[in-house]
Amino acid sequence: MEQIRVHESDQVKMPQDSLNVNLQLGSTIEEVKEYLEDPQNTLARTNKGLLYRMKLKVSLSYRQAPGNINVGIFKNVQIDLKFPKGVLSEKTCIKHESLSLTNSSTPPIEQILLYAQNHMLPHDLHVEAVLTYQQVKDQQKGASLLRTNCNSVLMPASFFMRVVEPSKDSQDFKLQLSMRNGQSIGSLPDVFQSLLNKQIVDDNFK
Numbered sequence: 001m002e003q004i005r006v007h008e009s010d011q012v013k014m015p016q017d018s019l020n021v022n023l024q025l026g027s028t029i030e031e032v033k034e035y036l037e038d039p040q041n042t043l044a045r046t047n048k049g050l051l052y053r054m055k056l057k058v059s060l061s062y063r064q065a066p067g068n069i070n071v072g073i074f075k076n077v078q079i080d081l082k083f084p085k086g087v088l089s090e091k092t093c094i095k096h097e098s099l100s101l102t103n104s105s106t107p108p109i110e111q112i113l114l115y116a117q118n119h120m121l122p123h124d125l126h127v128e129a130v131l132t133y134q135q136v137k138d139q140q141k142g143a144s145l146l147r148t149n150c151n152s153v154l155m156p157a158s159f160f161m162r163v164v165e166p167s168k169d170s171q172d173f174k175l176q177l178s179m180r181n182g183q184s185i186g187s188l189p190d191v192f193q194s195l196l197n198k199q200i201v202d203d204n205f206k
Contacts, residue, residue, distance in 0.1 A: 016065035017072040019099075019107075021079055021131040023153040026055035036115070043088065044116040052116035054159060058094060058129065060107035072101045073136040075144065081112075082128040086120025086160050089113075116159055121189040125160075128152045 031050040036043060044052050058079060062072055077096040083089050090113050101107060129151050134144040 017101075017135065018063045018065075018147070018149070019072075019074055019077070019131060019133055020061045020063065020149050021129045021151050022057075022059045022061055023127060023129055023151050024057040024059070025127070025153055025155065026057075029054055029156070029159055042117050044118045052159065054114045054155070056089075056112045056114055056127065056153075057109060058112060059109040060099075060131070062101040062103070062105065062107050064103050072099075074099045074101070075134045075136050077133040078131070080130045080132075082130075083114070084122035084125055084127070084155060084160075086117045086122050087127075087155070088115040088117055120160060121193050122160060123189055125155045125157060126152045127155060 030053045031046055032053050033049075034051055034053070036051065046052070058081070060077075060079075064072060074096075075098050077099055079094040081089065081092050081094070083092070091110075094110055096108065099107070131149040131151075133147055135147055136144045
């Protein structure tokens with residue numbers, strides 16, 4: 001019982017400082033000449049072979065609890081990133097073994113490059129980040145609390161759409177969507193993905 005009381009007392013005295021994860025997308029979709037390993041030819045490119053790219057800034061913000069004059073100590077800090085279908089990211093996980101922060105500290109900031117892939121129509125355009133960390137009272141003691149924080153940012157639909165100049169070898173293409181007996185044709189991403197799959201199959205049998 002005494003051990004339980006001591007444990008509960010430590011929990012009450014644990015600092016209430018917090019970490020938050022922040023996401024910021026670049027304002028432009030870049031077309032860049034950059035070499036990336038792409039053996040399956042999955043990366044989307046312009047007519048000139050340039051890659052479509054966006055920049056994502058991932059940062060942490062520290063909030064000190066009222067009345068706390070001590071340094072905020074955080075261990076096993078991890079940010080897991082989830083991207084929409086059709087996005088190739090340099091990283092999907094960011095880790096920091098230990099962080100000691102004050103109100104005057106600058107928390108770590110990391111920039112990640114995102115690349116568009118071919119033939120992808122995502123159902124969800126959100127980039128999601130889940131932050132997990134241990135709140136530590138003292139570097140020399142093992143007592144800690146596991147805490148989480150999450151955030152998201154919306155990618156522009158234009159990142160997944162290609163507008164290119166027609167090729168001299170291009171063929172006429174007519175698209176017609178119709179409804180019969182009041183039945184729904186389904187969501188547009190599903191419709192266009194089905195059309196794209198059919199076109200790929202037709203091309204393979206030419």
